[in-house]
Amino acid sequence: MADEIGFGVLGLGMGKGHCRSVTEAVGAKLVAACELDAERLDPIVEEYGCKAYTDYDEMLQDDEIQVVNVTVESGKHAEMAIKAAEAGKHIILEKPADITTDKIDKLIATVRDCKVKVGCIFQARTDDLNLAIKDAIDTKRIGKLIGVHGHLPWYRAQSYYEGAHGSWKGTWDIDGGGSLMNQGVHTVDLIQWLGGGVQSVMGMYGVFGHDIEAEDQTVALLKFKNGALGTIYTTTCCYPGYDQLITIYGSEGSLMKDASKLIGWRMKGENEDGEEKEMMAKFGPKDEREENVSADPTALKPRGHTLIIQDLVEAIHEDRDPLIQLESARHPVAIINAIFESSRSGREVQIDG
Numbered sequence: 001m002a003d004e005i006g007f008g009v010l011g012l013g014m015g016k017g018h019c020r021s022v023t024e025a026v027g028a029k030l031v032a033a034c035e036l037d038a039e040r041l042d043p044i045v046e047e048y049g050c051k052a053y054t055d056y057d058e059m060l061q062d063d064e065i066q067v068v069n070v071t072v073e074s075g076k077h078a079e080m081a082i083k084a085a086e087a088g089k090h091i092i093l094e095k096p097a098d099i100t101t102d103k104i105d106k107l108i109a110t111v112r113d114c115k116v117k118v119g120c121i122f123q124a125r126t127d128d129l130n131l132a133i134k135d136a137i138d139t140k141r142i143g144k145l146i147g148v149h150g151h152l153p154w155y156r157a158q159s160y161y162e163g164a165h166g167s168w169k170g171t172w173d174i175d176g177g178g179s180l181m182n183q184g185v186h187t188v189d190l191i192q193w194l195g196g197g198v199q200s201v202m203g204m205y206g207v208f209g210h211d212i213e214a215e216d217q218t219v220a221l222l223k224f225k226n227g228a229l230g231t232i233y234t235t236t237c238c239y240p241g242y243d244q245l246i247t248i249y250g251s252e253g254s255l256m257k258d259a260s261k262l263i264g265w266r267m268k269g270e271n272e273d274g275e276e277k278e279m280m281a282k283f284g285p286k287d288e289r290e291e292n293v294s295a296d297p298t299a300l301k302p303r304g305h306t307l308i309i310q311d312l313v314e315a316i317h318e319d320r321d322p323l324i325q326l327e328s329a330r331h332p333v334a335i336i337n338a339i340f341e342s343s344r345s346g347r348e349v350q351i352d353g
Contacts, residue, residue: 005313006031007092008065010056010080012040013165014094015071017305019044022069025310027317034059037164056080060087067092067312074182075174078103085114090316092309094121096185097329099176100337101352104330111326119312119322120329123304124190129262129283133248133255134194141267143252148195148222148230150187154179154294155241161212170212178214180205181336184234187244189332191232194248197225197331200350203339209237220339232339241294259294261285 007022009015012035022030032051035041045052053059060068060083068084069092070077078098081091091111097104097120111118124130136142161170168174175182192198203220210216216237222230243259253267262283265276311323330353338349 004029005066005316006064007067007069007309008032008034008053008059008062008089009069009071010034010059011070011072012037012044013071015069016040016044018069018071018092018094018309019048019050021305021309023048024306025313027313028067028309031064032059032062056083060084060089066090066316069309070094073168073174074176075099075168078107081107081118082110085110085116085118088114088116090116090312091118092121092312093118093326093329095189095329096176096181096333096336097326099174099181099333101330101334104326104333108326108330117312117315117322118326119308119315120324120326121305121308122186122189122193122324122329122332123308124186125193125324126304126307127260129257129260130190130194132279132283133246133257136253136255136267137194137196137248137250140250141253142248142250142255143268145195145224145226145228145248145250147247147249148191148224148228149245149247150184150191150230150232151245151247152179152184152187152232152234153238153242153245154183154234154236155239156183156210156216156236158210160236161210170210170214170216172214175214176333177205177336177340178207178210178212178216178218179234179236180215180218180232180339181333183236184218184232185332185336187234187246188232188335189329190246191222191230192224192331192335193328194246195222195224195226195228195230198230198335198351199223199225200348201335201338201342202348203342205340205343208235215340218339218343220342222335243294257283258285 034053205215205218217235256264265279342349
């Protein structure tokens with residue numbers, strides 16, 4: 001077996017889950033965690049027996065660390081990742097890659113110059129059901145793509161936006177927005193990945209249920225590069241929080257999923273009923289309860305993160321590109337910022353890249 005790759009996790013909000021995923025990924029070793037808050041840092045060090053750092057620059061000097069997981073506030077992602085790249089470290093980058101495309105472009109240039117690899121966290125792209133849906137679209141099993149729609153009726157209490165670790169959320173300069181940039185970026189990425197990229201948008205947003213600076217409800221119309229039309233809706237006002245809903249329509253069929261559960265799979269053909277029954281048996285609702293991330297962000301299961309971490313380990317050993325690269329992670333941020341621009345201007349906005 002190839003030598004283990006050493007990981008250091010920066011930030012122990014979402015980073016707590018990254019620590020677990022590193023320990024579960026084949027060929028990965030959790031070397032250290034870096035966090036200013038002792039109440040977050042001490043339990044991780046005790047649980048995993050890793051090194052503790054409170055100084056990021058000091059952690060970057062640790063020769064046992066080959067990869068840094070950047071899981072700090074969204075608006076600091078590129079800055080912290082650039083430091084890692086310049087120190088010769090590969091990177092696992094939490095969503096979003098950053099909150100502006102300018103920052104992401106600077107990171108892309110630095111990563112190329114430093115010749116390091118970056119794996120981006122959009123774990124929905126690793127889900128077996130989503131892969132089956134993408135294949136049905138790409139192979140034109142559903143015919144010409146007509147509509148791609150994402151609905152995210154989530155809930156966050158006001159307390160989520162308060163306190164030492166919450167006050168940055170729902171801000172423009174650090175969070176880059178609210179329900180769309182923070183919670184909704186996964187849904188934006190999923191529908192653009194499935195639909196083949198977005199060309200232009202028209203959007204509206206507002207603050208409806210929280211005392212925050214940015215938005216807690218956003219709706220937008222999307223025109224995809226292939227001509228399909230779509231919508232995106234996100235909120236953190238929908239008590240008690242319901243699962244993400246994705247619906248896809250083509251000239252020869254339609255698909256619908258609720259979080260990770262298939263609701264409908266119907267395509268024209270001689271075996272319509274049989275195919276639907278087979279897919280529903282494989283991906284339909286099960287008896288066990290799904291993780292309730294619609295109301296609790298800490299309920300997220302680690303499988304997707306583990307796969308992305310393990311893929312980066314393999315990419316390092318094989319000297320290949322990771323599964324989800326920075327250039328791919330840039331597009332959802334461009335879409336989101338175009339939606340905000342459209343809402344402010346009242347006009348359709350073309351996507352930058």
